[in-house]
Amino acid sequence: MKNKGHCEDLLASLSDYVDGTLDGQLCEALEQHLQSCHNCTVVVNTLRRTVELYQQEEPDAMPEAVHQRLLHRLQLDDFLHEG
Amino acid sequence: MNEAPLSLEALRAGDRAEFARMVAQYSPQVYRLGLKITADEQDAEDVLQETFVRAMKALPGFEGRSSLATWLFRIATNEALMVLRRKKPQVTLVEETGDADEEEGVPHPQQIVDWCCLPEAEMLSSETKAEMDRAAAGLSPALRSVFVLRDLQGLSVRETAEVLGVAEAVVKTRLVRARLKLREALSAYFGERMQKVSADEE
Structure with missing residues:
Protein backbone atom coordinates (compact mmCIF):
# COMPACT_ATOMS: atom_id res chain seq x y z
CA MET A 1 0.00 0.00 0.00
CA LYS A 2 1.45 3.30 -1.13
CA ASN A 3 -0.02 5.67 1.40
CA LYS A 4 0.46 3.52 4.46
CA GLY A 5 -0.78 5.91 7.17
CA HIS A 6 -3.93 6.73 5.28
CA CYS A 7 -4.68 3.09 4.51
CA GLU A 8 -4.32 2.12 8.18
CA ASP A 9 -6.84 4.76 9.22
CA LEU A 10 -9.26 3.44 6.66
CA LEU A 11 -8.87 -0.20 7.68
CA ALA A 12 -10.76 0.33 10.93
CA SER A 13 -13.79 1.64 9.06
CA LEU A 14 -13.92 -1.12 6.44
CA SER A 15 -16.39 -3.29 8.32
CA ASP A 16 -18.94 -0.48 8.49
CA TYR A 17 -18.23 0.28 4.84
CA VAL A 18 -19.05 -3.22 3.59
CA ASP A 19 -22.14 -3.26 5.83
CA GLY A 20 -23.23 0.05 4.31
CA THR A 21 -23.35 1.72 7.74
CA LEU A 22 -20.31 3.98 7.44
CA ASP A 23 -20.91 7.64 8.25
CA GLY A 24 -21.29 9.82 5.12
CA GLN A 25 -18.14 11.88 5.41
CA LEU A 26 -15.88 8.94 6.13
CA CYS A 27 -17.51 7.03 3.32
CA GLU A 28 -16.69 9.80 0.85
CA ALA A 29 -13.09 9.94 2.04
CA LEU A 30 -12.78 6.17 1.68
CA GLU A 31 -14.25 6.10 -1.82
CA GLN A 32 -11.95 8.91 -2.90
CA HIS A 33 -8.96 7.00 -1.55
CA LEU A 34 -10.05 3.80 -3.28
CA GLN A 35 -9.95 5.52 -6.66
CA SER A 36 -6.23 6.04 -6.32
CA CYS A 37 -5.20 2.97 -4.31
CA HIS A 38 -5.36 -0.34 -6.14
CA ASN A 39 -4.34 -2.43 -3.11
CA CYS A 40 -7.06 -0.99 -0.90
CA THR A 41 -9.61 -1.64 -3.65
CA VAL A 42 -8.57 -5.31 -3.73
CA VAL A 43 -8.80 -5.49 0.08
CA VAL A 44 -12.27 -3.93 0.10
CA ASN A 45 -13.58 -6.18 -2.69
CA THR A 46 -12.21 -9.38 -1.20
CA LEU A 47 -13.37 -8.36 2.29
CA ARG A 48 -16.87 -7.79 0.99
CA ARG A 49 -16.80 -11.14 -0.84
CA THR A 50 -15.49 -12.90 2.30
CA VAL A 51 -18.34 -11.55 4.40
CA GLU A 52 -20.88 -12.46 1.70
CA LEU A 53 -19.59 -16.02 1.45
CA TYR A 54 -20.02 -16.55 5.18
CA GLN A 55 -23.36 -14.78 5.40
CA GLN A 56 -24.75 -16.84 2.52
CA GLU A 57 -23.38 -20.14 3.79
CA GLU A 58 -25.99 -22.87 3.98
CA PRO A 59 -26.52 -23.52 7.72
CA ASP A 60 -25.49 -27.02 8.85
CA ALA A 61 -28.72 -28.85 9.58
CA MET A 62 -29.19 -30.20 13.09
CA PRO A 63 -29.13 -34.01 12.82
CA GLU A 64 -32.40 -35.71 13.73
CA ALA A 65 -30.64 -37.85 16.36
CA VAL A 66 -29.36 -34.69 18.06
CA HIS A 67 -32.90 -33.32 18.12
CA GLN A 68 -34.21 -36.57 19.61
CA ARG A 69 -31.58 -36.65 22.34
CA LEU A 70 -32.31 -33.01 23.18
CA LEU A 71 -36.02 -33.69 23.68
CA HIS A 72 -35.19 -36.78 25.70
CA ARG A 73 -32.85 -34.81 27.98
CA LEU A 74 -35.61 -32.24 28.49
CA GLN A 75 -38.17 -35.01 29.12
CA LEU A 76 -40.17 -33.77 26.17
CA ASP A 77 -40.11 -37.00 24.13
CA ASP A 78 -43.87 -36.80 23.72
CA PHE A 79 -43.40 -33.68 21.55
CA LEU A 80 -40.95 -35.38 19.19
CA HIS A 81 -43.11 -35.29 16.09
CA GLU A 82 -44.77 -31.95 16.60
CA GLY A 83 -43.82 -28.51 15.32
CA MET B 1 -42.84 -18.55 10.35
CA ASN B 2 -46.60 -18.23 10.60
CA GLU B 3 -46.92 -19.78 14.01
CA ALA B 4 -48.40 -17.85 16.90
CA PRO B 5 -45.73 -15.98 18.90
CA LEU B 6 -44.49 -17.74 22.02
CA SER B 7 -46.30 -16.81 25.20
CA LEU B 8 -43.85 -15.61 27.85
CA GLU B 9 -46.50 -16.07 30.46
CA ALA B 10 -46.97 -19.75 29.58
CA LEU B 11 -43.20 -20.27 29.43
CA ARG B 12 -42.70 -18.71 32.85
CA ALA B 13 -45.49 -20.84 34.27
CA GLY B 14 -43.66 -23.98 33.09
CA ASP B 15 -46.05 -24.93 30.29
CA ARG B 16 -44.37 -27.98 28.65
CA ALA B 17 -46.08 -27.61 25.28
CA GLU B 18 -45.00 -23.98 25.05
CA PHE B 19 -41.45 -24.91 26.03
CA ALA B 20 -41.45 -27.58 23.32
CA ARG B 21 -42.52 -24.91 20.82
CA MET B 22 -39.65 -22.71 21.97
CA VAL B 23 -37.23 -25.63 21.52
CA ALA B 24 -38.59 -26.29 18.02
CA GLN B 25 -38.22 -22.64 17.09
CA TYR B 26 -34.74 -21.94 18.44
CA SER B 27 -32.85 -25.25 18.65
CA PRO B 28 -31.50 -25.17 15.06
CA GLN B 29 -29.98 -21.70 15.64
CA VAL B 30 -28.63 -22.62 19.07
CA TYR B 31 -27.07 -25.79 17.61
CA ARG B 32 -25.41 -23.86 14.80
CA LEU B 33 -24.13 -21.24 17.22
CA GLY B 34 -22.56 -23.95 19.37
CA LEU B 35 -21.14 -25.73 16.35
CA LYS B 36 -19.53 -22.59 14.93
CA ILE B 37 -18.04 -21.43 18.23
CA THR B 38 -16.75 -24.81 19.42
CA ALA B 39 -16.03 -26.28 15.95
CA ASP B 40 -16.94 -29.72 17.32
CA GLU B 41 -20.18 -31.69 16.87
CA GLN B 42 -20.15 -33.31 20.31
CA ASP B 43 -19.44 -29.97 22.01
CA ALA B 44 -22.20 -28.35 19.98
CA GLU B 45 -24.65 -30.98 21.21
CA ASP B 46 -23.56 -30.40 24.82
CA VAL B 47 -24.02 -26.65 24.36
CA LEU B 48 -27.47 -27.23 22.88
CA GLN B 49 -28.62 -29.43 25.75
CA GLU B 50 -27.14 -27.29 28.51
CA THR B 51 -28.66 -24.15 27.00
CA PHE B 52 -32.21 -25.49 27.11
CA VAL B 53 -31.75 -27.18 30.49
CA ARG B 54 -30.59 -23.88 31.92
CA ALA B 55 -33.34 -21.97 30.13
CA MET B 56 -35.97 -24.30 31.56
CA LYS B 57 -34.69 -23.66 35.08
CA ALA B 58 -34.28 -19.91 34.62
CA LEU B 59 -37.51 -19.13 32.75
CA PRO B 60 -39.68 -18.52 35.84
CA GLY B 61 -37.35 -15.64 36.73
CA PHE B 62 -36.97 -14.32 33.17
CA GLU B 63 -38.10 -10.70 33.18
CA GLY B 64 -38.22 -10.17 29.46
CA ARG B 65 -35.89 -7.17 29.45
CA SER B 66 -34.19 -8.63 26.40
CA SER B 67 -35.92 -10.71 23.74
CA LEU B 68 -36.18 -14.45 24.25
CA ALA B 69 -33.80 -15.03 21.32
CA THR B 70 -31.16 -12.69 22.75
CA TRP B 71 -31.49 -14.33 26.14
CA LEU B 72 -31.12 -17.85 24.70
CA PHE B 73 -28.16 -16.83 22.55
CA ARG B 74 -26.50 -15.34 25.63
CA ILE B 75 -26.86 -18.61 27.54
CA ALA B 76 -25.63 -20.59 24.52
CA THR B 77 -22.65 -18.32 23.84
CA ASN B 78 -21.56 -18.47 27.48
CA GLU B 79 -21.86 -22.27 27.42
CA ALA B 80 -19.83 -22.50 24.23
CA LEU B 81 -17.11 -20.20 25.54
CA MET B 82 -17.00 -22.23 28.75
CA VAL B 83 -16.48 -25.41 26.72
CA LEU B 84 -13.54 -23.77 24.93
CA ARG B 85 -12.10 -22.57 28.20
CA ARG B 86 -12.31 -26.06 29.67
CA LYS B 87 -10.52 -27.48 26.63
CA LYS B 88 -7.72 -24.92 26.40
CA PRO B 89 -7.40 -23.28 29.80
CA GLN B 90 -3.96 -21.82 29.08
CA VAL B 91 -5.06 -20.03 25.89
CA THR B 92 -8.15 -18.41 27.32
CA LEU B 93 -6.40 -17.31 30.48
CA VAL B 94 -4.11 -15.09 28.45
CA GLU B 95 -7.07 -13.64 26.64
CA GLU B 96 -9.07 -12.89 29.73
CA THR B 97 -6.39 -10.61 31.05
Missing part, protein backbone atom coordinates in the same frame (compact mmCIF):
# COMPACT_ATOMS: atom_id res chain seq x y z
CA GLY B 98 -6.89 -7.61 28.85
CA ASP B 99 -7.77 -9.39 25.62
CA ALA B 100 -4.64 -9.19 23.51
CA ASP B 101 -6.83 -8.99 20.42
CA GLU B 102 -7.89 -5.45 21.07
CA GLU B 103 -4.50 -4.10 21.94
CA GLU B 104 -2.85 -5.13 18.70
CA GLY B 105 -4.93 -2.75 16.61
CA VAL B 106 -6.30 -3.70 13.23
CA PRO B 107 -4.18 -6.28 11.34
CA HIS B 108 -2.50 -4.92 8.24
CA PRO B 109 -3.54 -6.83 5.08
CA GLN B 110 -0.78 -9.04 3.66
CA GLN B 111 -2.59 -10.90 0.89
CA ILE B 112 -3.38 -8.64 -2.05
CA VAL B 113 -4.92 -11.05 -4.53
CA ASP B 114 -8.14 -10.20 -6.31
CA TRP B 115 -9.96 -13.52 -6.25
CA CYS B 116 -13.42 -12.06 -6.75
CA CYS B 117 -13.41 -13.24 -10.41
CA LEU B 118 -13.08 -16.94 -9.54
CA PRO B 119 -15.99 -19.03 -10.85
CA GLU B 120 -18.96 -19.31 -8.48
CA ALA B 121 -18.64 -23.13 -8.43
CA GLU B 122 -15.14 -22.76 -7.01
CA MET B 123 -16.43 -20.59 -4.17
CA LEU B 124 -19.28 -22.94 -3.28
CA SER B 125 -17.30 -26.20 -3.35
CA SER B 126 -17.20 -28.40 -0.27
CA GLU B 127 -13.45 -27.86 -0.16
CA THR B 128 -14.02 -24.11 0.10
CA LYS B 129 -16.60 -24.62 2.83
CA ALA B 130 -14.11 -26.72 4.81
CA GLU B 131 -11.51 -23.98 4.36
CA MET B 132 -14.00 -21.36 5.57
CA ASP B 133 -14.73 -23.45 8.67
CA ARG B 134 -11.01 -23.88 9.33
CA ALA B 135 -10.43 -20.14 9.01
CA ALA B 136 -13.28 -19.32 11.41
CA ALA B 137 -12.06 -21.93 13.90
CA GLY B 138 -8.66 -20.22 13.82
CA LEU B 139 -10.07 -17.00 15.30
CA SER B 140 -9.65 -16.38 19.01
CA PRO B 141 -12.80 -17.09 21.08
CA ALA B 142 -13.43 -13.37 21.56
CA LEU B 143 -13.32 -12.63 17.83
CA ARG B 144 -15.09 -15.84 16.88
CA SER B 145 -18.11 -15.24 19.10
CA VAL B 146 -18.65 -11.76 17.64
CA PHE B 147 -18.23 -13.04 14.09
CA VAL B 148 -20.58 -16.01 14.61
CA LEU B 149 -23.34 -13.90 16.14
CA ARG B 150 -23.09 -11.07 13.63
CA ASP B 151 -22.24 -12.73 10.33
CA LEU B 152 -23.51 -16.30 10.73
CA GLN B 153 -26.53 -15.79 12.97
CA GLY B 154 -27.36 -12.47 11.35
CA LEU B 155 -27.70 -10.43 14.54
CA SER B 156 -27.23 -6.67 14.39
CA VAL B 157 -24.23 -5.00 16.04
CA ARG B 158 -26.53 -3.84 18.86
CA GLU B 159 -27.97 -7.34 19.42
CA THR B 160 -24.50 -8.89 19.33
CA ALA B 161 -23.37 -6.39 21.99
CA GLU B 162 -26.41 -7.28 24.10
CA VAL B 163 -25.76 -11.02 23.87
CA LEU B 164 -22.10 -10.65 24.82
CA GLY B 165 -22.65 -7.94 27.41
CA VAL B 166 -20.08 -5.61 25.83
CA ALA B 167 -20.26 -2.13 24.26
CA GLU B 168 -21.18 -1.78 20.58
CA ALA B 169 -17.77 -0.19 19.93
CA VAL B 170 -16.12 -3.38 21.21
CA VAL B 171 -18.27 -5.47 18.86
CA LYS B 172 -17.27 -3.26 15.92
CA THR B 173 -13.56 -3.47 16.72
CA ARG B 174 -13.67 -7.24 17.09
CA LEU B 175 -15.79 -7.63 13.98
CA VAL B 176 -13.42 -5.73 11.70
CA ARG B 177 -10.49 -7.70 13.12
CA ALA B 178 -12.28 -11.01 12.65
CA ARG B 179 -13.37 -10.21 9.11
CA LEU B 180 -9.90 -9.02 8.06
CA LYS B 181 -8.33 -12.19 9.46
CA LEU B 182 -10.82 -14.34 7.57
CA ARG B 183 -10.19 -12.32 4.40
CA GLU B 184 -6.49 -13.00 4.87
CA ALA B 185 -7.04 -16.76 5.22
CA LEU B 186 -9.43 -17.00 2.28
CA SER B 187 -7.16 -14.85 0.10
CA ALA B 188 -4.25 -17.23 0.72
CA TYR B 189 -6.48 -20.18 -0.15
CA PHE B 190 -8.13 -18.65 -3.22
CA GLY B 191 -4.79 -17.28 -4.41
CA GLU B 192 -3.53 -20.87 -4.65
CA ARG B 193 -6.75 -21.98 -6.33
CA MET B 194 -6.33 -19.24 -8.95
CA GLN B 195 -2.83 -20.46 -9.76
CA LYS B 196 -4.17 -24.00 -10.16
CA VAL B 197 -7.05 -22.87 -12.35
CA SER B 198 -4.72 -20.94 -14.68
CA ALA B 199 -2.20 -23.82 -14.75
CA ASP B 200 -4.99 -26.21 -15.75
CA GLU B 201 -5.99 -23.91 -18.57
CA GLU B 202 -2.53 -23.92 -20.12
Whole structure:
Protein backbone atom coordinates (compact mmCIF):
# COMPACT_ATOMS: atom_id res chain seq x y z
CA MET A 1 0.00 0.00 0.00
CA LYS A 2 1.45 3.30 -1.13
CA ASN A 3 -0.02 5.67 1.40
CA LYS A 4 0.46 3.52 4.46
CA GLY A 5 -0.78 5.91 7.17
CA HIS A 6 -3.93 6.73 5.28
CA CYS A 7 -4.68 3.09 4.51
CA GLU A 8 -4.32 2.12 8.18
CA ASP A 9 -6.84 4.76 9.22
CA LEU A 10 -9.26 3.44 6.66
CA LEU A 11 -8.87 -0.20 7.68
CA ALA A 12 -10.76 0.33 10.93
CA SER A 13 -13.79 1.64 9.06
CA LEU A 14 -13.92 -1.12 6.44
CA SER A 15 -16.39 -3.29 8.32
CA ASP A 16 -18.94 -0.48 8.49
CA TYR A 17 -18.23 0.28 4.84
CA VAL A 18 -19.05 -3.22 3.59
CA ASP A 19 -22.14 -3.26 5.83
CA GLY A 20 -23.23 0.05 4.31
CA THR A 21 -23.35 1.72 7.74
CA LEU A 22 -20.31 3.98 7.44
CA ASP A 23 -20.91 7.64 8.25
CA GLY A 24 -21.29 9.82 5.12
CA GLN A 25 -18.14 11.88 5.41
CA LEU A 26 -15.88 8.94 6.13
CA CYS A 27 -17.51 7.03 3.32
CA GLU A 28 -16.69 9.80 0.85
CA ALA A 29 -13.09 9.94 2.04
CA LEU A 30 -12.78 6.17 1.68
CA GLU A 31 -14.25 6.10 -1.82
CA GLN A 32 -11.95 8.91 -2.90
CA HIS A 33 -8.96 7.00 -1.55
CA LEU A 34 -10.05 3.80 -3.28
CA GLN A 35 -9.95 5.52 -6.66
CA SER A 36 -6.23 6.04 -6.32
CA CYS A 37 -5.20 2.97 -4.31
CA HIS A 38 -5.36 -0.34 -6.14
CA ASN A 39 -4.34 -2.43 -3.11
CA CYS A 40 -7.06 -0.99 -0.90
CA THR A 41 -9.61 -1.64 -3.65
CA VAL A 42 -8.57 -5.31 -3.73
CA VAL A 43 -8.80 -5.49 0.08
CA VAL A 44 -12.27 -3.93 0.10
CA ASN A 45 -13.58 -6.18 -2.69
CA THR A 46 -12.21 -9.38 -1.20
CA LEU A 47 -13.37 -8.36 2.29
CA ARG A 48 -16.87 -7.79 0.99
CA ARG A 49 -16.80 -11.14 -0.84
CA THR A 50 -15.49 -12.90 2.30
CA VAL A 51 -18.34 -11.55 4.40
CA GLU A 52 -20.88 -12.46 1.70
CA LEU A 53 -19.59 -16.02 1.45
CA TYR A 54 -20.02 -16.55 5.18
CA GLN A 55 -23.36 -14.78 5.40
CA GLN A 56 -24.75 -16.84 2.52
CA GLU A 57 -23.38 -20.14 3.79
CA GLU A 58 -25.99 -22.87 3.98
CA PRO A 59 -26.52 -23.52 7.72
CA ASP A 60 -25.49 -27.02 8.85
CA ALA A 61 -28.72 -28.85 9.58
CA MET A 62 -29.19 -30.20 13.09
CA PRO A 63 -29.13 -34.01 12.82
CA GLU A 64 -32.40 -35.71 13.73
CA ALA A 65 -30.64 -37.85 16.36
CA VAL A 66 -29.36 -34.69 18.06
CA HIS A 67 -32.90 -33.32 18.12
CA GLN A 68 -34.21 -36.57 19.61
CA ARG A 69 -31.58 -36.65 22.34
CA LEU A 70 -32.31 -33.01 23.18
CA LEU A 71 -36.02 -33.69 23.68
CA HIS A 72 -35.19 -36.78 25.70
CA ARG A 73 -32.85 -34.81 27.98
CA LEU A 74 -35.61 -32.24 28.49
CA GLN A 75 -38.17 -35.01 29.12
CA LEU A 76 -40.17 -33.77 26.17
CA ASP A 77 -40.11 -37.00 24.13
CA ASP A 78 -43.87 -36.80 23.72
CA PHE A 79 -43.40 -33.68 21.55
CA LEU A 80 -40.95 -35.38 19.19
CA HIS A 81 -43.11 -35.29 16.09
CA GLU A 82 -44.77 -31.95 16.60
CA GLY A 83 -43.82 -28.51 15.32
CA MET B 1 -42.84 -18.55 10.35
CA ASN B 2 -46.60 -18.23 10.60
CA GLU B 3 -46.92 -19.78 14.01
CA ALA B 4 -48.40 -17.85 16.90
CA PRO B 5 -45.73 -15.98 18.90
CA LEU B 6 -44.49 -17.74 22.02
CA SER B 7 -46.30 -16.81 25.20
CA LEU B 8 -43.85 -15.61 27.85
CA GLU B 9 -46.50 -16.07 30.46
CA ALA B 10 -46.97 -19.75 29.58
CA LEU B 11 -43.20 -20.27 29.43
CA ARG B 12 -42.70 -18.71 32.85
CA ALA B 13 -45.49 -20.84 34.27
CA GLY B 14 -43.66 -23.98 33.09
CA ASP B 15 -46.05 -24.93 30.29
CA ARG B 16 -44.37 -27.98 28.65
CA ALA B 17 -46.08 -27.61 25.28
CA GLU B 18 -45.00 -23.98 25.05
CA PHE B 19 -41.45 -24.91 26.03
CA ALA B 20 -41.45 -27.58 23.32
CA ARG B 21 -42.52 -24.91 20.82
CA MET B 22 -39.65 -22.71 21.97
CA VAL B 23 -37.23 -25.63 21.52
CA ALA B 24 -38.59 -26.29 18.02
CA GLN B 25 -38.22 -22.64 17.09
CA TYR B 26 -34.74 -21.94 18.44
CA SER B 27 -32.85 -25.25 18.65
CA PRO B 28 -31.50 -25.17 15.06
CA GLN B 29 -29.98 -21.70 15.64
CA VAL B 30 -28.63 -22.62 19.07
CA TYR B 31 -27.07 -25.79 17.61
CA ARG B 32 -25.41 -23.86 14.80
CA LEU B 33 -24.13 -21.24 17.22
CA GLY B 34 -22.56 -23.95 19.37
CA LEU B 35 -21.14 -25.73 16.35
CA LYS B 36 -19.53 -22.59 14.93
CA ILE B 37 -18.04 -21.43 18.23
CA THR B 38 -16.75 -24.81 19.42
CA ALA B 39 -16.03 -26.28 15.95
CA ASP B 40 -16.94 -29.72 17.32
CA GLU B 41 -20.18 -31.69 16.87
CA GLN B 42 -20.15 -33.31 20.31
CA ASP B 43 -19.44 -29.97 22.01
CA ALA B 44 -22.20 -28.35 19.98
CA GLU B 45 -24.65 -30.98 21.21
CA ASP B 46 -23.56 -30.40 24.82
CA VAL B 47 -24.02 -26.65 24.36
CA LEU B 48 -27.47 -27.23 22.88
CA GLN B 49 -28.62 -29.43 25.75
CA GLU B 50 -27.14 -27.29 28.51
CA THR B 51 -28.66 -24.15 27.00
CA PHE B 52 -32.21 -25.49 27.11
CA VAL B 53 -31.75 -27.18 30.49
CA ARG B 54 -30.59 -23.88 31.92
CA ALA B 55 -33.34 -21.97 30.13
CA MET B 56 -35.97 -24.30 31.56
CA LYS B 57 -34.69 -23.66 35.08
CA ALA B 58 -34.28 -19.91 34.62
CA LEU B 59 -37.51 -19.13 32.75
CA PRO B 60 -39.68 -18.52 35.84
CA GLY B 61 -37.35 -15.64 36.73
CA PHE B 62 -36.97 -14.32 33.17
CA GLU B 63 -38.10 -10.70 33.18
CA GLY B 64 -38.22 -10.17 29.46
CA ARG B 65 -35.89 -7.17 29.45
CA SER B 66 -34.19 -8.63 26.40
CA SER B 67 -35.92 -10.71 23.74
CA LEU B 68 -36.18 -14.45 24.25
CA ALA B 69 -33.80 -15.03 21.32
CA THR B 70 -31.16 -12.69 22.75
CA TRP B 71 -31.49 -14.33 26.14
CA LEU B 72 -31.12 -17.85 24.70
CA PHE B 73 -28.16 -16.83 22.55
CA ARG B 74 -26.50 -15.34 25.63
CA ILE B 75 -26.86 -18.61 27.54
CA ALA B 76 -25.63 -20.59 24.52
CA THR B 77 -22.65 -18.32 23.84
CA ASN B 78 -21.56 -18.47 27.48
CA GLU B 79 -21.86 -22.27 27.42
CA ALA B 80 -19.83 -22.50 24.23
CA LEU B 81 -17.11 -20.20 25.54
CA MET B 82 -17.00 -22.23 28.75
CA VAL B 83 -16.48 -25.41 26.72
CA LEU B 84 -13.54 -23.77 24.93
CA ARG B 85 -12.10 -22.57 28.20
CA ARG B 86 -12.31 -26.06 29.67
CA LYS B 87 -10.52 -27.48 26.63
CA LYS B 88 -7.72 -24.92 26.40
CA PRO B 89 -7.40 -23.28 29.80
CA GLN B 90 -3.96 -21.82 29.08
CA VAL B 91 -5.06 -20.03 25.89
CA THR B 92 -8.15 -18.41 27.32
CA LEU B 93 -6.40 -17.31 30.48
CA VAL B 94 -4.11 -15.09 28.45
CA GLU B 95 -7.07 -13.64 26.64
CA GLU B 96 -9.07 -12.89 29.73
CA THR B 97 -6.39 -10.61 31.05
CA GLY B 98 -6.89 -7.61 28.85
CA ASP B 99 -7.77 -9.39 25.62
CA ALA B 100 -4.64 -9.19 23.51
CA ASP B 101 -6.83 -8.99 20.42
CA GLU B 102 -7.89 -5.45 21.07
CA GLU B 103 -4.50 -4.10 21.94
CA GLU B 104 -2.85 -5.13 18.70
CA GLY B 105 -4.93 -2.75 16.61
CA VAL B 106 -6.30 -3.70 13.23
CA PRO B 107 -4.18 -6.28 11.34
CA HIS B 108 -2.50 -4.92 8.24
CA PRO B 109 -3.54 -6.83 5.08
CA GLN B 110 -0.78 -9.04 3.66
CA GLN B 111 -2.59 -10.90 0.89
CA ILE B 112 -3.38 -8.64 -2.05
CA VAL B 113 -4.92 -11.05 -4.53
CA ASP B 114 -8.14 -10.20 -6.31
CA TRP B 115 -9.96 -13.52 -6.25
CA CYS B 116 -13.42 -12.06 -6.75
CA CYS B 117 -13.41 -13.24 -10.41
CA LEU B 118 -13.08 -16.94 -9.54
CA PRO B 119 -15.99 -19.03 -10.85
CA GLU B 120 -18.96 -19.31 -8.48
CA ALA B 121 -18.64 -23.13 -8.43
CA GLU B 122 -15.14 -22.76 -7.01
CA MET B 123 -16.43 -20.59 -4.17
CA LEU B 124 -19.28 -22.94 -3.28
CA SER B 125 -17.30 -26.20 -3.35
CA SER B 126 -17.20 -28.40 -0.27
CA GLU B 127 -13.45 -27.86 -0.16
CA THR B 128 -14.02 -24.11 0.10
CA LYS B 129 -16.60 -24.62 2.83
CA ALA B 130 -14.11 -26.72 4.81
CA GLU B 131 -11.51 -23.98 4.36
CA MET B 132 -14.00 -21.36 5.57
CA ASP B 133 -14.73 -23.45 8.67
CA ARG B 134 -11.01 -23.88 9.33
CA ALA B 135 -10.43 -20.14 9.01
CA ALA B 136 -13.28 -19.32 11.41
CA ALA B 137 -12.06 -21.93 13.90
CA GLY B 138 -8.66 -20.22 13.82
CA LEU B 139 -10.07 -17.00 15.30
CA SER B 140 -9.65 -16.38 19.01
CA PRO B 141 -12.80 -17.09 21.08
CA ALA B 142 -13.43 -13.37 21.56
CA LEU B 143 -13.32 -12.63 17.83
CA ARG B 144 -15.09 -15.84 16.88
CA SER B 145 -18.11 -15.24 19.10
CA VAL B 146 -18.65 -11.76 17.64
CA PHE B 147 -18.23 -13.04 14.09
CA VAL B 148 -20.58 -16.01 14.61
CA LEU B 149 -23.34 -13.90 16.14
CA ARG B 150 -23.09 -11.07 13.63
CA ASP B 151 -22.24 -12.73 10.33
CA LEU B 152 -23.51 -16.30 10.73
CA GLN B 153 -26.53 -15.79 12.97
CA GLY B 154 -27.36 -12.47 11.35
CA LEU B 155 -27.70 -10.43 14.54
CA SER B 156 -27.23 -6.67 14.39
CA VAL B 157 -24.23 -5.00 16.04
CA ARG B 158 -26.53 -3.84 18.86
CA GLU B 159 -27.97 -7.34 19.42
CA THR B 160 -24.50 -8.89 19.33
CA ALA B 161 -23.37 -6.39 21.99
CA GLU B 162 -26.41 -7.28 24.10
CA VAL B 163 -25.76 -11.02 23.87
CA LEU B 164 -22.10 -10.65 24.82
CA GLY B 165 -22.65 -7.94 27.41
CA VAL B 166 -20.08 -5.61 25.83
CA ALA B 167 -20.26 -2.13 24.26
CA GLU B 168 -21.18 -1.78 20.58
CA ALA B 169 -17.77 -0.19 19.93
CA VAL B 170 -16.12 -3.38 21.21
CA VAL B 171 -18.27 -5.47 18.86
CA LYS B 172 -17.27 -3.26 15.92
CA THR B 173 -13.56 -3.47 16.72
CA ARG B 174 -13.67 -7.24 17.09
CA LEU B 175 -15.79 -7.63 13.98
CA VAL B 176 -13.42 -5.73 11.70
CA ARG B 177 -10.49 -7.70 13.12
CA ALA B 178 -12.28 -11.01 12.65
CA ARG B 179 -13.37 -10.21 9.11
CA LEU B 180 -9.90 -9.02 8.06
CA LYS B 181 -8.33 -12.19 9.46
CA LEU B 182 -10.82 -14.34 7.57
CA ARG B 183 -10.19 -12.32 4.40
CA GLU B 184 -6.49 -13.00 4.87
CA ALA B 185 -7.04 -16.76 5.22
CA LEU B 186 -9.43 -17.00 2.28
CA SER B 187 -7.16 -14.85 0.10
CA ALA B 188 -4.25 -17.23 0.72
CA TYR B 189 -6.48 -20.18 -0.15
CA PHE B 190 -8.13 -18.65 -3.22
CA GLY B 191 -4.79 -17.28 -4.41
CA GLU B 192 -3.53 -20.87 -4.65
CA ARG B 193 -6.75 -21.98 -6.33
CA MET B 194 -6.33 -19.24 -8.95
CA GLN B 195 -2.83 -20.46 -9.76
CA LYS B 196 -4.17 -24.00 -10.16
CA VAL B 197 -7.05 -22.87 -12.35
CA SER B 198 -4.72 -20.94 -14.68
CA ALA B 199 -2.20 -23.82 -14.75
CA ASP B 200 -4.99 -26.21 -15.75
CA GLU B 201 -5.99 -23.91 -18.57
CA GLU B 202 -2.53 -23.92 -20.12
